[in-house]
Amino acid sequence: MNTLTEERTSAQGRGRFRSAARRTPGRPSIVCGAALLLALAGAAVLGPLLWPYDHVAQDRTAMLVPPGGEHWLGTSRLGEDLLAQCLQGLRKSLVIGLLVAVLSTTLSAAVGLAAGYLGRWVDRCLMWGVDMLLILPPFLVAAVLSPLLRERSWLYMVLVLALFQWMLTARVVRARTVALRQREFVTAAHHMGAPTLWIMRRHLLPHLVPLLVIDCTLHVGAAILGEAGLSYFGFGIQPPDVSLGTLVATGSGSALTYPWAFLAPVGFLVVTVSAVGLLGEGLRRALEEGRGGSNED
Amino acid sequence: MKTEHTPHGSEPPPTAQLLEVSGLSVTFRNGVRSGGGPRRAVRGVDLRLAAGQAMAVVGPSGSGKSVTASALIGLVPGPAVVEGSVRFDGRELLHLSDRELSRIRGRRIGMVFQDPLTALNPVIPVGRQIAEAVRLHRTTTRKEAREEAVRLLDRVGIPSAARRAGAFPHEFSGGMRQRAAIAMAIAGGPELLIADEPTSALDTTVQAQILHLLDSLRADTGCALLMITHDLGVVARSCDRIAVMRDGALVQQGEVARLLAAESAPDGELGELLTATRQLARPRPTGPRPLVSAPDVLRVEALRRDYPARGLPGAGRRDGVRAVDGVSFTVAEGRALALLGESGSGKTTVLREIMGLRPPQAGRVEVLGHDLATLDRADRYALRRRMQLVFQDPSSSLDPLMTVADLIGEPLALEGEPAEARGRRVAELLDLVELEQAVARARPGRLSGGQRQRVAIARALATRPRLLLLDEPVSALDAPLRAGVMDLLDRLRGELGLAYVLVSHDVHLVRRCADDVAVLYRGRLVEHGPTAAALNRPRHPYTRALVDAALSTDPHTERHRRRVLLPEDSTTPTTGGTGCAFRPRCPLFTDLDPGSRRLCAERDPSPSRGLHPSRDPSPSREPHPPRPDATAWTAACHHTAHSAVVPAATAPTLRP
Structure with missing residues (x-):
């Protein structure tokens, strides 16, 4: 009995980060996810610079061209190059996903730490707020708010998405903090x-970092999907801006007749979200094994 | 009882063996838990145990003693390969199926675990759990099994067993739970009892009772005992043979009476362990420090602390749990005061009250001349650095993610010291606690227990405090490491002129390290005085019981000592009670005439210097007579005179 506990403590002391990090490169899901994500991000950043077609340029001579030839993924009804559009949309979707994830994770860390460490009325108030937000249907609220947001920058949509994503992580952070305290x-x-603040920063936060990194990754996927959903229904990104969501929306009209206009953005969306999911899931597994299955912090 | 009479005492005739283990090895398979790669926890252990014999397996933590015990009965935790041979009563156990094995387990081999709270199911009444155990081993009716359970509970010394059988484990005190667990273990009438650290989680007076119970069970039923322990005192008291393990191998084996005898000095692992234990039990070589009338660093007067007692049985609505009640003591610069007591005595609460630097609920606490009741924020902050705390278990009090340098430097960083100055001070502190400089870059997980506690001490010293509060500073460490850490603390006290408040339950440790002792029982100060006097000739019956329950490593003394066993008292001390709190357990109380008893029941004894003899005992029996400025020796008992008459157990009375 003694032996086991002793061994476990020392394994833990060696630092979960390092042991998780040592395991990380070997995990196929992490490698695949990270590679895919890097490739997509690279394409989204560099693609529009290298690809000869602009995403808003309309080629009257080539409308609804099927994939292949000059336009790798074909063109839309208005003669816009679909690859250019998808890359541009991917760019926006990724930016939104990252911003939302970072914002919501920061918020959950702050709220969870404060509630868990300070306890008492702070805890009660914050958790009441969390419960309130969990009750509200995010999509409906976003839809209701959308007329207000329509004229404003897409950054407001980032705020709305972040506002509805942090609660569950905050609860987990709070529970961990209570145990750590x-x-x-x-x-x-x-x-x-x-x-x-010193205790939170130096003694609590470092123990929560692995959890936050994982949740942040998974939030990216959720945010991209959320944005796509809102944009699909016209509540999100407004033209002339494009995101994967708006592209799916425009393409959906011709999904049965000219499927490439629909399938191209959907494909990008599916691949991106899967890559993020693979990465997050892999990280989560690596961390869990790094902890040796024990429930401590 | 012993069967071997061969001159070397190690090769008994093979026919008499109840348990024969040869070449037992346990290898934990490749697992995440073992950090990848197989780990051999036990390597080729050979053990022999004759019927009716008691054998102790000792060794430092991580030496594989518990894994060995669980391998014997086929309960190795986790995926592991077990090789070798375990013959019980001539039958090979290792390759039996689980089903066949469980016919032997429990019925012929009983198990007692360290923590009885986890060994008992919390949602089933104790009596029913034991009845279940009875029914597993015998075919009886439910009713018979229930009656047998009550008989067993009675046998293990649970008062009013029939009524208690319906109680749940949480309604039992720790000692009673262990008794219930033993009752379960003996339900099948086993020939071998395996006990894994059966008393490590218990208080010393309770430990004495449980050991007594195991002895008497062995005498009655003639069952053999295999006891895993780290405490040589327990071995000396109740085992015939001893086996020492280290790194999974059995390194020494022999007769307890011979190996542990006072004049013997065995070599190897056991020698190390024995020397360390004896060293701790001996009074400090330097003797008490000379008393120059030093200023008081800490002054506690009539400190009191209650906790609300919602939902506790037997507590009135107004009553609170009395954690600390009327405790007073002072600690002068350079002196060490020990707060001695068992769990629930309030010693940790006292420490917390001082450390918290908050105004006390009642009474007065003065730290370095500052009254806690009138402290403002700035004073409190300034005081914090002059007084530091060392926790019991360094593996939990040091943040596992930080390096040693960061840990030690943290109190300095908090004061805004620049990194460079911090680095210099950390190097200095590492020297001070006798650690190598290279340790600074390590994380606490890579260090040994002793090193970790040194890091914790270094951290406490970083701000050059004048008062150190030590909460059981070595009880989480293995015996050989304890002496080193205590020596270090002793040296630091002399060199830096620190004052210590040491919280401990260990009489030996207190005797060795403290100048003064304050014995607490249920939040009351029952005896207070110079350590040498108070522990060598205790006046209060509770102090005497504590001293009496502390085990020495000499089997001769241990076996021929006259013991006073205290009964258990599982009630919670509430504020409503009157009279002496120790009354229900007091061995003196039972001998008193009704008139004197009434005094105990009605009046709270206040600390007094004793009725007679005079407060200055005869110099011949008192090695260090109290000087005028030494702590006065007081005891809170109406009948201290009686207690003082009976000599204490340091010079144990031999049975005629």
């Missing part, structure tokens, strides 16, 4: 006279 090293820091 009872660990002796936190008490020790408190007795040393460390102020609350």
Whole structure:
């Protein structure tokens, strides 16, 4: 009995990061996900610079050209090059996904830490807020707000998406923090006279980083899908801007007649979200094994 | 009882063996848990145990002693390969199917675990769990099994067993739970009892009871005992043979009476362990420090702390749980005061009250001349750095993700020291606690327990405090490491002129390291005085029981000592009670006449210097007579005179 606990503590002490990091490169899901994501991001950033066609340029001579030849993915009803459009849309979708993920993860970390560490009324108020937001149907709220957002920048949509994504992570962060707060090293820091923010930053946050990294990754996927959903129904990105969501929306009209206009953005969407999911899932597994299956922090 | 009389005492006739283990190896398979790669936890262990014999398996943590015990009964935790041979009563156990094995397990081999709370199912009444165990081993009716369970509970010394059988495990105290677990283990009438650290989680007075129970069970039923322990005192007290393990191998084996005898000095692993344990049990070589009338660093007066007692049985609505009640002591610069007591005595609460630097609920606490009741924020902040705390278990009090340099430097970083100055101070501190500089870059997980505690001490010293609060500073460490850490603390106290408040349950440790001792029982200060005096000739019956329950490593003394076993008291001390709190367990109380008893029941004893003899005992029996400025020796008992008459157990009375 003693042996096992001893071994486990020392394994834990060696740092979960390092042991997780050591395992990380070998995991096929992480490698595939990361490679795919990098390739997509590279294409989205560099593609529009290298591809000869602009995503808004309309080629009257080539409308609804099927894939192949000059236009690799074909053209739309208005003669826009679909690859150019998809790359541009991907760019926007990725940017939105990243921004939303970073924003919502930061928010969940802050709220979870505050609620878990400070406890008492802070905890009760914050968790009440979390519960309230969990009750509201995000899509409906976004739809209701959309007339207000329509004239404003797409950045407001990022805010709305982030607002509805942080709650579950915040709950997990709070639970972890409550467990961490009872660990002796936190008490020790408190007795040393460390102020609350110091304890949060130096002793609580480092233990939560793996969790936050994973959740952040998974949030990217969720945000991209959320944006696509909103844009599909016309609540999200407004023309002339394009995102994968708006492209799917425009393409959907001709899904049965000229399927390439629909399938191209859908393909990009599916591949991107899958890549993010693969990466996040792989990281989560690596972390869990790094923890040796024990429930401690 | 012993069967071997061969001159070397190690090769008994093979026919008499109840348990024969040869070449037992346990290898944990490739797993994430073992950090990849197979790990051999046990390598080629040979053990022999005759019927009725008691054998102890000792060794430092991680030496494979627990894995060995679980391998014997086919319960190795996790995926592992077990090789070798385990013969029980002539039958090979290792390759039996689980089904066949469970016919032996429980019925012929009983198991007792370290933590009885996890060994008992919390949602089933204790009596029913034991009845279940009975029914597993015998075909009886439900009713008979229930009656047998009550008989078993009675046998293991649970008072009013018939009523108690209906209680749930959480309604039992720790000692009673362990008794219930033992009752379960003996339900099948086993020939061999395997006990894995059966008393490590218990208080010393309770440990004495449980060991006594195991002894008497062995005498009655003639069952053999295989006891896993790290405590040589337990071995000396109740085992015939000892086997020492290290790194999964059995390195030494022999007769307890011979190996542990006072004059013997075995070599190897056991020698190391024995020397370390004896060293801790001996009073400090330097003797108490000379007393110059040093200023008081800490002054506690009539400190009190209650907790709300919602939902506790037997507590009135107004009552609170009395955690600390009327505790007073002072600690002068350069002195060490020990708070001695068992779990629930309030010693940790006292420490927390001081460390918290908040105004006390009642009473007065003065730290370095500052009254806690009138502290403002800035004072509190300034005081924090002058007083530091060292926790019991360094593996949990050090953040596992930080490097040693960051850990030690943290209190300095908090004060805004620049990184360079911090680095210099960290190097200095590492020297001070006798650690190599290279340790600075490691994380605590890579260090040994002793090194970790040194890091924790270094961190506490970073801000040059004047008062250190030590919460059981070595009880999480293996015996050989303890002496080193205590020596270090002793040296630091002398060199830096620190004052210590040491919280401990270990009489030996207190005797060795503290100048003064304050014995706490249920939040009350029952005895307070110079350590040498108070622990060598205790006046309060509770102190005497504590001293008495502390085990020495000498089997001769241990076996011929007259013991006073305290009964258990599982009630919670509430604020509503009157009279002496120790009354229900007091061995003295039972001998008193009704008039004196009434005094105990009605009046709270206040600390007094004793009725007679005079507070200055005869110099011949008192090695260090209290000087005028030494702590006065007080005991809170109405009948201290009686207790003082009976000599304490340091010079144990030999049975005629």
